[in-house]
Amino acid sequence: MAAPQTYRVSAYxxxxxxxxxxxxxxxxxxxxxxxxxxxxxxxxxxxMHLPVETWGGDFLERGLIEARFVKPVYDGEIAELxxxxxxxxxxxxxxxxxxxxxxxxxxxxxxxxxxxxDDYKEVAAxxxxxxxxASSYELGKWLGTIPRDWSGDAAKEYLADIRETDPIxxxxxxxxxxxxxxxxxxxxVDNAILGPWIHVGTRMQLLSASKIGDELTARAKVVGxxxxxGHRFVELDALVLANGTTPLAHCWHIAITQPREQAAA
Numbered sequence: 001m002a003a004p005q006t007y008r009v010s011a012y013x014x015x016x017x018x019x020x021x022x023x024x025x026x027x028x029x030x031x032x033x034x035x036x037x038x039x040x041x042x043x044x045x046x047x048m049h050l051p052v053e054t055w056g057g058d059f060l061e062r063g064l065i066e067a068r069f070v071k072p073v074y075d076g077e078i079a080e081l082x083x084x085x086x087x088x089x090x091x092x093x094x095x096x097x098x099x100x101x102x103x104x105x106x107x108x109x110x111x112x113x114x115x116x117x118d119d120y121k122e123v124a125a126x127x128x129x130x131x132x133x134a135s136s137y138e139l140g141k142w143l144g145t146i147p148r149d150w151s152g153d154a155a156k157e158y159l160a161d162i163r164e165t166d167p168i169x170x171x172x173x174x175x176x177x178x179x180x181x182x183x184x185x186x187x188x189v190d191n192a193i194l195g196p197w198i199h200v201g202t203r204m205q206l207l208s209a210s211k212i213g214d215e216l217t218a219r220a221k222v223v224g225x226x227x228x229x230g231h232r233f234v235e236l237d238a239l240v241l242a243n244g245t246t247p248l249a250h251c252w253h254i255a256i257t258q259p260r261e262q263a264a265a
Contacts, residue, residue, distance in 0.1 A: 005053060005083035009046045009163045011038045011096065013075035030261055038073040040199030041185055043102050045162040045178025047092050050083035051106035052166055054090060060174060060209040062112035067092075067104040068201040112207045115247050120219035120239040125190035132257055134225070136192040137234045143220045145186045150179055151213035175210030177249070180240045184253040187220045187236060198259055200233070203252040214242035218251070230260030 013036050044067045051059045073079055073096050083090040089107030093100060123144040130136070137143070150158050155176075159169060162178055169176055181202045188194065210216070217240070224235030236253045 005050050005081075005090075007046070007049050007053075007081040007083075009049075009079045009081070011046075011073045011075060011077050011079045012042070012161055012163065013038045014042055014161045033072050036075060037198070038075060039185075040067075040069045040102075040201075041178060041181040042162050043067070043069060043073050043079070043094065044104075044181055044202060045164070045176065046079055046081060047094060047102065047104050048106075048177055049164065049166060050081060050092055051090055051108075052168065054083070054106075055108045057168060057172065057174075057209065059106070059108055060168075060177060060206060063106060063108055063177075063206045064089075064204070065104060065106040065177075065206075066201070066203040067102055069102050069199065071096075071099050071101040073101050109205075113205060113250070115207060115239060115250055117239065117241070117245075117247060120221070122219055122244075126192075129191065129193045132192040132194045132197075134227075134232060134258075137188070137222045137225050137257065139222055139225050141222045143187050143191050143218075143222065143236070145183060145190050145216075145218045145220075147215045147217050148183065148186065149213055149215045150175065155212040169212070173212050175212050175214055175216075177204070177206060177210070179210070179216065180204060180206075180249045180251065181253065183216045183218050183240050184220070184236060184238060184251050185255075187218050187238065187253075188234065188255060188257060192257075194257060196259060198256040200254045200256055202254070205250045207247045207249055208242070210242050210248050214246075214248075215244070216248070217241050217244060220253075223252075224254070231256045232258035 092104040094102040121142040220238035
């Protein structure tokens with residue numbers, strides 16, 4: 001078996017000033033963490049470096065990746081990634097502070113699966129967001145996003161923020177696939193006023209490489225909404241599109257939209 005791939009990143013909390021206060025040191029401590037969390041979507045972006053290193057542009061066109069976040073990654077800490085070849089792709093682990101923080105798998109299907117855009121209902125994000133409740137994301141409900149693009153300097157800043165060193169993105173004018181889980185987060189944010197919340201995992205089948213400056217949206221169906229150990233979980237099944245016409249990824253996204261607060265000591 002080939003030696004494991006390795007990749008080291010100095011983790012960076014891109015969301016210290018975001019509406020989601022789980023990324024704020026003081027608030028995060030109320031939920032049992034030692035500081036503000038580096039966003040799961042950025043941890044997943046770190047993990048994507050290894051399959052792109054393995055398969056190059058082919059992975060951006062049709063790769064499959066799944067990531068689960070089991071322990072927090074903190075700002076300024078070193079994230080150490082290893083990718084071990086398996087029979088059908090890569091097994092990925094991310095460790096920080098000597099702890100296993102994220103696990104994942106990646107593979108390269110022979111062809112990108114066919115997806116019918118019409119199977120995913122186009123709706124607008126809510127006109128007025130309301131505070132999150134158990135009914136904010138009703139089972140079976142279709143949700144939309146406010147369009148967003150990362151063009152020009154924003155694309156370069158994003159690559160710097162996630163410490164991406166692979167030249168393929170700027171050389172070929174491609175959008176980093178880490179932006180697509182960010183759009184999935186926007187589905188949640190654009191449809192309710194959330195308190196502190198936590199992205200738990202994503203499974204993403206890439207369908208086409210995005211281009212820098214593409215306008216990104218998602219068409220998402222709520223496929224899970226349940227309480228577990230005092231946390232409220234929401235699961236989404238979605239298609240992320242470029243410019244409203246080109247399917248970029250089929251995503252399954254899970255988040256804790258209402259985490260249980262730790263009892264004061």
